[in-house]
Amino acid sequence: MNLGRTKDGTAALAAPPRTGPALAALAAAQFTVMLATSIVNVALPQIRAGVGLSDGGTTWVVNAYGLAFGALLLAGGRAADLLGRRRVLMAGLAVFAGASLAAGLAAAPGVMITARAVQGLGAAVIAPAALALAMDLFPPGPERGRALGVWGAVSGAGGAVGVLLGGVLTQTWGWPWVFHIAALGALLVLTAVAALVPRATGRQTGSFDxxxxxxxxxxxxxxxxxxxxxxxxxxxxxxxxxxxxxxxxxxxxxxxxxxxxxxxLMPPRLFATGRVAAGNVLMALLGSVWIALFFFLPLYQQQVLGMSPLATGAGQLPLAVANMLGAVAAPRISRRVGAAATVVAALLTEAAGMLWLSRMSPDGSYLVDVLGPSILVGLGLSIAFVQLTALAVDGVPRQDTGLAGGLVNTTRQVGGAIGLAALATLAGSVTTHASGHQPHLEALTTGYRTAFAVSAVILAASALLALPLTRQPRRPRRPLLPCRTPEATTAPPYRQAPHHAPAP
Known part of the structure; x- marks a missing residue:
């Protein structure tokens, strides 16, 4: 409790620190990271033509960011704990801004892929440091639940808004502005963090692994x-x-x-704390279909339905709105039905949306084939993300929150990189096989349908796995006190402490 003094010298409660603006700045940092994951998806055909990328190189524009992000998140979380979370967050934002500017100026495939990898490095520092600072602001309880709801809203919305913004920028100013706007946003967030986020009061001791x-x-x-x-x-x-x-x-x-x-880098003690392991396993499975969704859906809208980049981006707005609504509602739903039931229901909702997408048609339309399933996917994705993030930091000591934040982001991002690579390979193989006896657009749609159907299976399996993993662990029962016997009542009393000893 913080005490202040009134004018007459009596003690009074001091005003609590203003956590709202600080949370907004930290959430903006997370939004910037998620935006960079999807903002390039709509612009991939234009980036490929402008830089001279091959088919494999085009995939690496996405994977280079995701791989560097996922592989270095644990190191980023450890650096935040050792060097100071606010300081590391600001350094990551600076690196991210510089790499984004370099990607927008790239004229060769190697420069583009390298810039995306460095951009992922900056994101790997930003995400765990920002999450750890947010957890420092809100101790466990309803306030932390609401903060995680905000976190989930901006994380999911960042992916959907990235597609929209990417379409607008690509069609109006050209694909380089997809990266220039990310650089400008990172610099603005850096300024906000410096002004609004309080300095931490201590760092851990230790060394890098x-x-x-x-x-x-x-x-x-x-x-x-x-x-x-x-x-x-x-x-x-x-x-x-x-x-x-x-x-x-x-x-x-x-x-x-x-x-x-x-x-x-990944101490075994972390998995013995709370339900960290369960949250990370499920987050990896969720991530395996998350990034692939924002990769395949814009391609279907542009290549099969013939939508422009701007219309494709605008078509992601319902998903973004559903995502934000689900993230805000997630803590309230969890308090009413329990965390385990909330996670299972969210994963099944998202699986239903993916299954609906797997029925898309080569001569379909946005209203029939995309709108409805996008809303289901957005709701399920956001609720599952909020609950699994809370699960992955449940019971973690304060000194390990940066590492725990890095770990849950690692599992999501690495799962996403692996899932995108596997699903893109599967969809490409199915399309190649179908091209021998189907028209081109129908073959493309067959590949996309397969990717969404497999995503639905993964989510349904994750929901079944969540049933045992998300159960609240049983607390060991206290041993029963021995019954008082006649002998116990006649036993000599404990020796009293000397009169001058302090009372216990």
């Missing part, structure tokens, strides 16, 4: 490269199989390294 960071980054790079390249090279290609084998070996090495290091 460079070996663990390098090992897990190489493992994820090998895995996503193999999944991305399998479409062109084939699953039996020696390079693809070698990359998959290397990813597996590096993952095992990472697990062994983390068990022996005192300052591990």
């Amino acid at each position: 460079l070996l663990g960071t390098a090992t897990v980054t190489l493992a994820l790079t090998c895995l996503v490269w193999a999944l991305t390249s399998a479409r062109a090279l084939g699953w039996t290609d020696a390079a693809v199989l070698g990359a998959l084998l290397a990813a597996g070996v590096l993952c095992v090495a990472f697990a062994l390294i983390e068990r022996r290091r005192p300052d591990a």
Whole structure:
């Protein structure tokens, strides 16, 4: 309790700190990160033509950001805990702004992909630091639940609004402005954080786990490269199989390294705290279809339905609105029916929307094939995201909140990169096979339908898995006190403390 003094010298309650503006600045940082994930999707055909990208290179415009983001999030969370969360957040925003500007000026494939990777590096620092600062502002309870609702709203809306903004900018000013606006936004958020977010009062001691960071980054790079390249090279290609084998070996090495290091990048103690493991497993599965949704849906709208970039972006508005409404309602729903039931219902709602999308037609329309399922997907996605984020930081000590925030963002982003690579490979293979006996647009639609159908299966399986994982762990029962016996009543009393000892 904060005490102040009135004019007559008596004690009085001081006004609580203004957390609203600080939360707005931190939420804006998270929004910027999520915006960069999807803002390029509508502009991919124009970026490909402007920079001279191949089919595989076009996918890496998305994957380079997602891979760097996911692989370095744990390191970003650890850096925030060690170096100061506010300081690290501001540094990440500066790196993000510079990389965004470089991507907008890129004239060669290598420059574009490198700039996107550095942009992902900045995002990997921003996301865990911003989440940890938000958790510092709101202790566990209803206020934290509402803060996580805001967090979920801006996270989901960032993906949908990114598609809209990408369409507007691509059609009016050209694809470079997709990146220039991200740079400008990051600089504005940096200014807001410096002005509104209070300074932290202490940092953890420890060192960086460079070996663990390098090992897990190489493992994820090998895995996503193999999944991305399998479409062109084939699953039996020696390079693809070698990359998959290397990813597996590096993952095992990472697990062994983390068990022996005192300052591990992913300390085992984190998984013994609360329900962190359950939240991260489910978040990885949710992420595997999240990014793919914002990849395939704009492609269907543009390539099959023939919608312009502007119309494609505007078509994402219902999804964004549903996403924000679901995120705001999520804490209230959870208090009424429980966290476990809320997660299961949200995943099943999103699965229903994906299943509806899997029935899209090559001669369909936006109103019939996109609008209805988008609303279902937006509601389910946002509610599930809020609840799983809360689950992943449940019971985590304050000194580990940066690491926990980095971990839950890692699982979502890495799951998204792997899911996008796998689903893009699957959709491409189905389209190639169907092209032999179907018209081009029908073959494209067949590939997209397959990706959405598999996404629905993944979400339904996640809902079944959530039933046992999200149960509140049983607290150990207190041992019964021994009954008082006649012998106990006649036992000599405890020796009293000396008179001068302080009372207990």
